[in-house]
Amino acid sequence: MSNLLNFSVAPAVEATEAPPIPRAQAWGVEYLENPTYGELLGLSQGVPKSAPHESVLKALSEFSADPLSAKYGPILGETKLREAYAEEIKIQYQIKNGEGNVKGEDIGITTGCNMAFLTLIMALCPPGKSSVLIPLPSYFNQMMVFSLQSVKPIFIPCDTLNSFKPSISSAREYLNSSDRKTENVKPKMICLVSPNNPTGSVYSHEEIKEWYELAKEFKLALILDETYRDFVEDDNGDRGIPHRLFEEADWRETLVSLGSFSKGYRIPGHRLGSIIAGPALLKHLTTICDCMQICAPRPPQIALSTLLPSLRPDLAESSKALSKRRNLFKEVVNSVEGWNVVSIGGYFAYVSFPSDYTFASSTIGLKRKKLGSEDIAKILATRIGVVTLPGSFFMPPTSDDEVWENDVLKGGEILKEDKWLRFAVANVEDDVVIKLGPRLKEMNKLMGMGE
Amino acid sequence: MSNLLNFSVAPAVEATEAPPIPRAQAWGVEYLENPTYGELLGLSQGVPKSAPHESVLKALSEFSADPLSAKYGPILGETKLREAYAEEIKIQYQIKNGEGNVKGEDIGITTGCNMAFLTLIMALCPPGKSSVLIPLPSYFNQMMVFSLQSVKPIFIPCDTLNSFKPSISSAREYLNSSDRKTENVKPKMICLVSPNNPTGSVYSHEEIKEWYELAKEFKLALILDETYRDFVEDDNGDRGIPHRLFEEADWRETLVSLGSFSKGYRIPGHRLGSIIAGPALLKHLTTICDCMQICAPRPPQIALSTLLPSLRPDLAESSKALSKRRNLFKEVVNSVEGWNVVSIGGYFAYVSFPSDYTFASSTIGLKRKKLGSEDIAKILATRIGVVTLPGSFFMPPTSDDEVWENDVLKGGEILKEDKWLRFAVANVEDDVVIKLGPRLKEMNKLMGMGE
Numbered sequence: 001m002s003n004l005l006n007f008s009v010a011p012a013v014e015a016t017e018a019p020p021i022p023r024a025q026a027w028g029v030e031y032l033e034n035p036t037y038g039e040l041l042g043l044s045q046g047v048p049k050s051a052p053h054e055s056v057l058k059a060l061s062e063f064s065a066d067p068l069s070a071k072y073g074p075i076l077g078e079t080k081l082r083e084a085y086a087e088e089i090k091i092q093y094q095i096k097n098g099e100g101n102v103k104g105e106d107i108g109i110t111t112g113c114n115m116a117f118l119t120l121i122m123a124l125c126p127p128g129k130s131s132v133l134i135p136l137p138s139y140f141n142q143m144m145v146f147s148l149q150s151v152k153p154i155f156i157p158c159d160t161l162n163s164f165k166p167s168i169s170s171a172r173e174y175l176n177s178s179d180r181k182t183e184n185v186k187p188k189m190i191c192l193v194s195p196n197n198p199t200g201s202v203y204s205h206e207e208i209k210e211w212y213e214l215a216k217e218f219k220l221a222l223i224l225d226e227t228y229r230d231f232v233e234d235d236n237g238d239r240g241i242p243h244r245l246f247e248e249a250d251w252r253e254t255l256v257s258l259g260s261f262s263k264g265y266r267i268p269g270h271r272l273g274s275i276i277a278g279p280a281l282l283k284h285l286t287t288i289c290d291c292m293q294i295c296a297p298r299p300p301q302i303a304l305s306t307l308l309p310s311l312r313p314d315l316a317e318s319s320k321a322l323s324k325r326r327n328l329f330k331e332v333v334n335s336v337e338g339w340n341v342v343s344i345g346g347y348f349a350y351v352s353f354p355s356d357y358t359f360a361s362s363t364i365g366l367k368r369k370k371l372g373s374e375d376i377a378k379i380l381a382t383r384i385g386v387v388t389l390p391g392s393f394f395m396p397p398t399s400d401d402e403v404w405e406n407d408v409l410k411g412g413e414i415l416k417e418d419k420w421l422r423f424a425v426a427n428v429e430d431d432v433v434i435k436l437g438p439r440l441k442e443m444n445k446l447m448g449m450g451e
Numbered sequence: 452m453s454n455l456l457n458f459s460v461a462p463a464v465e466a467t468e469a470p471p472i473p474r475a476q477a478w479g480v481e482y483l484e485n486p487t488y489g490e491l492l493g494l495s496q497g498v499p500k501s502a503p504h505e506s507v508l509k510a511l512s513e514f515s516a517d518p519l520s521a522k523y524g525p526i527l528g529e530t531k532l533r534e535a536y537a538e539e540i541k542i543q544y545q546i547k548n549g550e551g552n553v554k555g556e557d558i559g560i561t562t563g564c565n566m567a568f569l570t571l572i573m574a575l576c577p578p579g580k581s582s583v584l585i586p587l588p589s590y591f592n593q594m595m596v597f598s599l600q601s602v603k604p605i606f607i608p609c610d611t612l613n614s615f616k617p618s619i620s621s622a623r624e625y626l627n628s629s630d631r632k633t634e635n636v637k638p639k640m641i642c643l644v645s646p647n648n649p650t651g652s653v654y655s656h657e658e659i660k661e662w663y664e665l666a667k668e669f670k671l672a673l674i675l676d677e678t679y680r681d682f683v684e685d686d687n688g689d690r691g692i693p694h695r696l697f698e699e700a701d702w703r704e705t706l707v708s709l710g711s712f713s714k715g716y717r718i719p720g721h722r723l724g725s726i727i728a729g730p731a732l733l734k735h736l737t738t739i740c741d742c743m744q745i746c747a748p749r750p751p752q753i754a755l756s757t758l759l760p761s762l763r764p765d766l767a768e769s770s771k772a773l774s775k776r777r778n779l780f781k782e783v784v785n786s787v788e789g790w791n792v793v794s795i796g797g798y799f800a801y802v803s804f805p806s807d808y809t810f811a812s813s814t815i816g817l818k819r820k821k822l823g824s825e826d827i828a829k830i831l832a833t834r835i836g837v838v839t840l841p842g843s844f845f846m847p848p849t850s851d852d853e854v855w856e857n858d859v860l861k862g863g864e865i866l867k868e869d870k871w872l873r874f875a876v877a878n879v880e881d882d883v884v885i886k887l888g889p890r891l892k893e894m895n896k897l898m899g900m901g902e
Contacts, residue, residue: 004704004731005672005704005729005731005732006666006667006670006671006672006704006705007575007639007640007666007670007671007672007705008575008639008670009574009575009732009735010573010574010575010576010577010581011577012577013573013574013735013738013739014735016738017738018734018737018738019526019737019738019741045523047522047523051518051521052518052521057515057516057517057518057521058516060515060516060750061512061513061515061516062512063515064508064511064512064515064721064750065508065509065511065512066508067502067503067508068720069720069721070502070503070508070717070718070719070720070721071498071719071720072496072498072719072720073720075470111562111722111744111748112744112745114741114742114743114744114745115743115744118742118743122461122464122599123460123461123464124458124459124460124461125461126461126462126463126578126601127577127578127579127601128578128579130461141741141742144738144741144742145742148573148738148739148742150577150578188458188459189458215457215458216457219457219458219459220457220458221456221457221458253455253456253457254457254458266521267521268521268522268523268745269519269520269521269522269523269524269746269748269749269750270515270520270521270748270749270750271562271744271745271746271747271748278456280455280456281456281460283469284460284464284465286469286470287464287467287468287469287470287595287599288464288599290470290565290592290595291565291569291592291595291596291599292565292566292569292743293562293563293565293566293722294563294565294719294722295720295722296722297562297720297721297722297748297751298720298721299511299515299720299721299750300748
């Protein structure tokens with residue numbers, strides 16, 4: 001079979017790196033060929049562990065059997081689902097009457113949240129002429145979208161000593177800089193993910209509000225990717241309020257909130273996401289969505305449209321359970337010498353590994369040298385059976401000087417330390433978290449610590 | 452509520468027209484408020500009339516209830532479905548061994564065929580630098596994609612006197628022209644839809660092969676949108692072979708075939724489409740699809756992966772029934788004075804209305820003038836209760852001189868006659884087709900014919 005093409009592929013597409021998840025999964029497979037310490041601990045993927053709620057499975061089954069669900073539906077989603085979801089948002093965000101609002105007509109249903117994000121980038125960012133301000137580390141699928149669409153990411157460095165919060169002063173300085181104003185590439189949006197992927201960092205309302213004001217000041221959109229919003233906790237570990245921006249009377253002029261049904265309702269394979277935005281923007285998103293999806297899959301839309309209120313207790317319970325698991329995770333990891341949970345929330349924890357990892361060449365087959373996160377993640381997976389994602393998957397290559405000099409804002413150099421791993425804590429039960437402690441100790445031994 | 456945005460929308464998106472289908476549907480609603488001639492005859496949408504096969508509904512229901520389907524699946528689709536679908540393709544195209552082949556690894560599963568098309572355009576056409584050769588009239592969703600992605604369509608005029616076949620000589624002349632070679636915008640692909648939307652024109656293997664050779668010669672991709680391939684008929688009205696390009700040893704270097712599960716299997720609401728291409732291209736499409744869909748919805752993929760062989764008799768039967776319905780349609784329409792089926796196949800018929808439509812101002816409230824297809828479609832829907840789509844929905848505006856001068860190739864002027872309507876014949880039973888005859892006669896009366 002020929003591997004050649006008679007025609008050319010777009011350079012931006014050629015230059016976009018393949019999704020990295022399969023690479024990490026291959027490391028796990030390598031461990032399984034020689035499982036020294038017992039079962040593989042899969043902590044790499046941000047997916048829900050449990051099955052969907054029984055009532056959801058039942059309704060999915062029922063409406064999939066209905067010939068009506070097999071027909072095309074409205075481009076931006078079933079009206080009933082849009083209205084029901086608006087109600088859930090009002091309750092979760094505790095939106096008081098008369099202080100802004102979220103209505104069904106402010107909601108668009110997409111085939112998953114990645115599609116929602118791509119749609120937004122297509123809608124606001126002319127290729128080759130746009131930039132997006134986004135915290136670094138960044139979710140790789142978003143970086144891939146920038147690359148595919150020839151949109152330049154301007155990376156706002158996160159504060160490694162303060163739960164990986166992005167530096168608003170660096171962003172403000174950049175937006176005010178005179179150099180920036182002469183560029184052909186113009187910033188179109190600030191994009192935040194809270195709770196964050198990959199760091200797990202959860203931004204407070206006050207922090208998000210500051211970004212909102214910055215976006216307003218510079219005529220930018222504020223895109224909040226709230227895929228993990230169902231797992232924001234209050235002081236008691238209960239489900240909390242992600243932010244209060246929907247109470248702003250004019251939120252529709254600046255804010256776009258992206259969401260997913262995959263996490264809270266545990267149905268990623270059914271593919272449903274959401275966009276909350278003003279009708280003035282949704283009008284344009286309708287045009288794009290018509291070309292991209294025609295409509296999101298109907299059976300899960302119809303199934304959920306009547307079920308959402310009844311699933312509130314289930315959401316609350318999942319959120320509480322995950323909150324407990326995160327606490328357990330923190331306790332377990334922080335108790336191992338040299339390992340530190342530097343940021344945690346939602347589905348993820350960002351963890352620094354021991355800074356003095358060196359090792360004997362006889363053990364690993366490599367010379368003594370300082371290892372980056374991909375080396376460590378690979379050793380941890382293939383030798384110890386703990387699959388995580390290296391921090392480097394969420395960064396530009398440390399060797400790409402041009403990006404680091406031009407596109408990473410002030411204060412970003414420290415991120416080159418490349419000493420973090422992303423652990424997904426939602427996809428496992430507590431017993432896996434408990435097993436993690438001894439494994440990390442084995443890793444320390446393997447890496448020659450305490451010798 | 453404010454309708455203003457604090458940020459700017461991409462000019463290409465602002466400039467893209469909204470999907471036109473809702474406009475035509477609104478005409479039908481207007482008729483229903485005063486239904487003079489009986490029920491509304493909906494002949495506008497290319498959707499299957501019947502429910503999915505019982506076994507499909509059963510399997511959809513079963514696998515939607517399975518928690519496994521709720522998890523993420525492989526980016527390019529379930530391996531079993533890809534393999535099973537390759538088998539169906541081999542049978543439908545009667546691919547003989549040793550003469551090329553189609554394997555599971557040549558197939559990607561997308562969330563519908565619109566997504567497959569958009570993915571292809573993103574993969575091959577850098578925005579602002581690319582053009583695509585495509586027959587005129589063109590499917591509006593494809594024209595919307597070009598507009599959104601700043602890709603320039605070069606319109607190959609169809610021969611209105613020969614079943615709306617696109618003029619290969621015009622295309623060849625354009626590709627050979629010296630003017631063309633100095634342009635910054637380079638042709639990347641030839642895109643054909645067969646059976647065609649909107650004209651219903653079905654291209655023979657020999658015709659398609661000529662386009663394939665032209666694409667090869669000029670280092671272009673040949674994109675065949677074969678959404679309606681299940682409804683190609685042989686001389687007996689049975690399901691036929693769409694073309695024999697898959698027998699070419701090197702088809703993977705030039706050909707990309709798009710398909711849909713929505714029509715043959717009657718499940719548009721479940722959203723499944725397909726791309727058949729070589730692995731060298733699918734590698735890049737994987738990257739785009741990961742950012743767009745992560746994976747197509749899983750329950751319909753899993754449901755179909757075991758059912759496809761058993762559905763062959765159902766496909767054959769649907770194809771035969773539609774073939775008969777098209778014949779009936781042709782007979783009914785051609786028997787009405789001034790109405791002519793000029794092209795028919797797959798889901799659609801392209802029909803010219805009487806050239807001498809003039810009318811008394813007292814009847815319609817308009818002055819005597821020559822009316823375009825949108826006027827006629829609107830009158831036919833709102834007054835007579837027959838909803839179709841006007842040919843103008845599939846054309847650049849006749850007033851857009853720049854497009855007609857620069858982007859429509861030689862021989863296109865005749866299309867400005869704007870005297871055609873698209874009838875969708877798949878969404879109705881024979882009794883509706885029979886009712887159409889008297890309605891068109893009423894239309895003739897209303898328009899003052901024979902007075």
